[in-house]
Amino acid sequence: PAAAEQTLFNRLAQDAGQLAFDRRTSGFLSRLGAHERLVIIACGTAYHAGLVGEYMLxxxxxxxxxxDLASEFRYRGPMLDRDTTVLAITQSGETADTLAGIRLAKTQGAKVLAICNVMGSSIAREADAVLYTHAGPEIAVASTKAYTSQLTALYLLTLHLAKVRATLEPVRWQELAQGLQRLPTLLQRALATERPIKAIARRYAAARDFYYLGRRYNFPSALEGALKLKEICPRIHAEGYAAGEMKHGPISLIRKGxxxxFIATDSPIYEKVISNVEEIRARKGECLVIASEGNKAVARHAEALITVPKTEELFSPAVVAVPLQLLAYHIARLNKCDIDQPPNLAKSVTVE
Incomplete structure (x- = not known):
């Protein structure tokens, strides 16, 4: 909650009526053209934040x-021009592949905007403008609050661009701005899921394979949830998928137990997600469902249920990140894993 609050600080007015950025960033955003396109590059958790950003933008x-994965971006021969803005998302500002990506972008005349946590880092220096997350130092290797703050920065960017491009009715824009202002409070409330998650973790700590499934805004949440578990509990194999893709192969692996x-928070395609849940249950898989508060009907579809505060769909990835992180943490703890310093991982990947 504090990380999101810091990212919002001095940028979203108390009445949620105005957005403000530093002069360098404001000037950069004012130069974006009517035919601008965005290419988001990032690695790991930041890449998942970028996928959420794609939906909202x-x-x-x-x-x-x-x-694009920054590690693949410069090898696919990207076609960039002066109407392209490359948005680099990075916690450290030193990720080697992302740094190489923005350097390539500049050679082709593209503009570069960064979402970054570390002031004075290489990417922050080389970008044309920076939207700092101000999340503070993150000690553990696995990214947690950095992800929340990156999403928050993307929410701010989306609302700003929607306003200047007049793509939202003023009333709808105000609703979203107020929803963003409430986000730190919703994240604090989401922490209350820890007690039931401990019980769920005890039930499934011995499992050695997990699937994480979601759709729309929460397809990236599924990827991030799976990444968190395999990052800090290397004894377990976990994979995230778009729920609609299960029938295209992965469902063949489902066996009893x-x-x-499933991330099944309120959304326009909630019923489709529940249909995917039933496909798993029909094959004797066990469904751990993250749903919105007040949804009593979902319990009959789940072997285990976690409820999170109800919010606009675009804010749900930030809210569900909390129980996904807590689930990974408690399963890893029960498996006696080194949570802060997992084997074979580094906090910042500074080599290719």
Whole structure:
């Protein structure tokens, strides 16, 4: 909650009526053209934040967006020009692949905006403008509050661009701005899920395979939840998928007792997610469902249920990140894993 609050500080007015950025960032954003397109590059958890950003920027700001793994971006021969903005998302500002990506972008005339936590880092220095997350130092290798703050920065960017491009009705824009202002409070409330999550972790700590499934904004949440578990509990194999893709192959692996974490918060395609849940249950898999508060009907579809505060769909990835992180933490703890310093991982990947 504090990380999101720091990212919002002095940027979203108390009445949620105005957004403000530093002069360098404001000037940069004012130069974006009517035909601008965005290419988001990032690695790991930051890449998942970028995937969420793609959904919101296209839906609300009506800007075409491509998201690329920074480690692949410069090897696919990207076609960039002066109407392209490359948005680099990085916690450390030193990620080697992301740094190489923005350097390539500049050689092709593209503009570069960074979402970064560390002031004075290499990417912060080389970008044309920086939206700092101000999340503070993150000690553990696995990214937690950095992810929340990156999402928060993307929410701010989306609302700003939607306003200047007049792609939202003023009343709707105000609703979203107020929802963003409430986000730190919702994250604090989401921490209350820890007690039931401890019990769920005890039930499934011995499992050695997990699936994480979601759709739309929470497809990236599924990827992030699976990444967190395999990062800090290397004894367990976990994979995240778009829920609709299960029938295209992965469902063949489901066997009795296989735990599948579903993100099934309120959304326009909630019923489709529940249909996916029933497909897993029909094959004797066990469904751990993260749903919105007040949804009493979902309990009959779940072997284990976690409820999170109800919010606008675009804010749900930030809210569900809390129980996903807590679930990974408690399963790893029960497996006696080194949570802060997992084997074979580094906090900042500064080599290719």
């Amino acid at each position: 296209e839906e609300f700001a009506k800007i075409p967006v491509v998201v 296989w735990p599948v974490v």
